[in-house]
Amino acid sequence: MIDNGYLFAKDNKRIFINTSLGCAGQCSYCYLPKMGYSNSSDNYRTISAQAIIDFIEKNKLDINQKTLITLGCYSECWDEYNKNETISLIKYFLKKGNQIQLSTKKQIIEEELTEILPLINYFGQLVIFVSSATISKHDTVEKNTTPISNRFQNFSLFNSLNIPVVLYMKPVLKGITINDLDLYKKYIEQYKIRDVVVGSIFTNYISEETVHFSNKNELFYTKNSDEDMIISELSKITNVYKRSSEVMYKYNVSNHIEKVKNEVAKLLEKDNSGHGLGHINRVLDLSLKFAEKENANKYIVSLIALLHDVDDYKLFGMENAEKLTNAKRIMDDCNVDKAIQEQVCDAINNIGYSKRLKGHSPTTLEGKIVSDVDMCDALGANGILRVYTYSMKNGKPFFDRNIFPIEDMNAEKYTRKCADSSVCHIFEKILKLKDLMLTDSGKEEAKNRHQIVVDFLYHLFNEENAPEWTEYLNNYLK
Numbered sequence: 001m002i003d004n005g006y007l008f009a010k011d012n013k014r015i016f017i018n019t020s021l022g023c024a025g026q027c028s029y030c031y032l033p034k035m036g037y038s039n040s041s042d043n044y045r046t047i048s049a050q051a052i053i054d055f056i057e058k059n060k061l062d063i064n065q066k067t068l069i070t071l072g073c074y075s076e077c078w079d080e081y082n083k084n085e086t087i088s089l090i091k092y093f094l095k096k097g098n099q100i101q102l103s104t105k106k107q108i109i110e111e112e113l114t115e116i117l118p119l120i121n122y123f124g125q126l127v128i129f130v131s132s133a134t135i136s137k138h139d140t141v142e143k144n145t146t147p148i149s150n151r152f153q154n155f156s157l158f159n160s161l162n163i164p165v166v167l168y169m170k171p172v173l174k175g176i177t178i179n180d181l182d183l184y185k186k187y188i189e190q191y192k193i194r195d196v197v198v199g200s201i202f203t204n205y206i207s208e209e210t211v212h213f214s215n216k217n218e219l220f221y222t223k224n225s226d227e228d229m230i231i232s233e234l235s236k237i238t239n240v241y242k243r244s245s246e247v248m249y250k251y252n253v254s255n256h257i258e259k260v261k262n263e264v265a266k267l268l269e270k271d272n273s274g275h276g277l278g279h280i281n282r283v284l285d286l287s288l289k290f291a292e293k294e295n296a297n298k299y300i301v302s303l304i305a306l307l308h309d310v311d312d313y314k315l316f317g318m319e320n321a322e323k324l325t326n327a328k329r330i331m332d333d334c335n336v337d338k339a340i341q342e343q344v345c346d347a348i349n350n351i352g353y354s355k356r357l358k359g360h361s362p363t364t365l366e367g368k369i370v371s372d373v374d375m376c377d378a379l380g381a382n383g384i385l386r387v388y389t390y391s392m393k394n395g396k397p398f399f400d401r402n403i404f405p406i407e408d409m410n411a412e413k414y415t416r417k418c419a420d421s422s423v424c425h426i427f428e429k430i431l432k433l434k435d436l437m438l439t440d441s442g443k444e445e446a447k448n449r450h451q452i453v454v455d456f457l458y459h460l461f462n463e464e465n466a467p468e469w470t471e472y473l474n475n476y477l478k
């Protein structure tokens, strides 16, 4: 744990940096005096970016690309006296690949960002938090801070620069912030604000949670009853969070997902066996819909959906399928957390019809969702098209009236050879999938898609004048 006032770090997951200790803002709730620092401009102290960097290096803070850099959490970092130092730090950490959050009550202008913008590598590497605890009482509660009309120009600027910008309604001041609810709603609509953090004030009253940048156990989260009402009302019009770290996590994982998508595209873009990008994108889309309904972790669902075929034995051989070589490499390259990698690999290892025949199935909700969706994509109109594509690739007929399906299918027979015709494959696998669903969403979707395949077969056998196959289908469905 490191704390020199300007920099606080419990570990290398997140560090808090303030390039000043002291502020002329004179907010009534300011934490600086509570932490033993002055919030008067007379005792204004700043630190250079280089001194912070030297401090980090001298203390061997093991900062890596996963370390979240938090600027301005308890002292203004964009004052005239210290904004150049803050800019230098932002440049330093952007070049190192870190994700940065900057909280401010100041208005930032585009010219100040000239050297920063070219260094941003992905959407969400730098996220701006515009603090505001009151609108109508600004003159008394946030006395010497930038007026709201100027401060909120940050939303227009950063939206136009495609940099995420968050309304930071923290702290919620009891009986004050809530009175401006309609005004906040108006600004959220006007500036198209997509993310809002509604957060508790920190006080000396002991509660269950100590403030993350305080090691002295002297500041605690102190929730008040107005917060729930504000969250409930604002959630109707935008995304609302209780912690800034949740917003940073959202942008961090969406960056991971983009990177993973690009890597998967490189591996599967040429596939014409029905496991290509079309299939992956459909599985991702439907999995996210199921995840919403089933209340699952969308990040993990996305990773499983994107990576579930990148080591498929039919495409990449048995050795890669067993070791999950490609999935692991992609997740390592994209900096996915090791614990999440394990969950993803465990799910992928248990997804697939052949694995189900061997008695394996995913155990987590996220794995079950992708398993169901993967099977749903083998049903319905796309399922039929994929079977057709696969038969074209393997030179097997789509329908041969003289070859009937294997009825006692097992894992060994299934992996040993490809079905003699697409219609046999439909009987041997596709029509069984409906009963292998693991989630309610999957069961509902599979029922509809199963019926599409059944209807198709009746039409096919009718057009082929093959009544013996119609009878076979009737018996099969009994």
Ligand code: SF4
Binding pocket: 022, 023, 024, 025, 026, 027, 029, 030, 031, 032, 039, 074, 075, 076, 105, 145
């Ligand atoms: S702007 Fe921030 S640091 Fe400055 S007085 Fe207000 S709360 Fe304190």
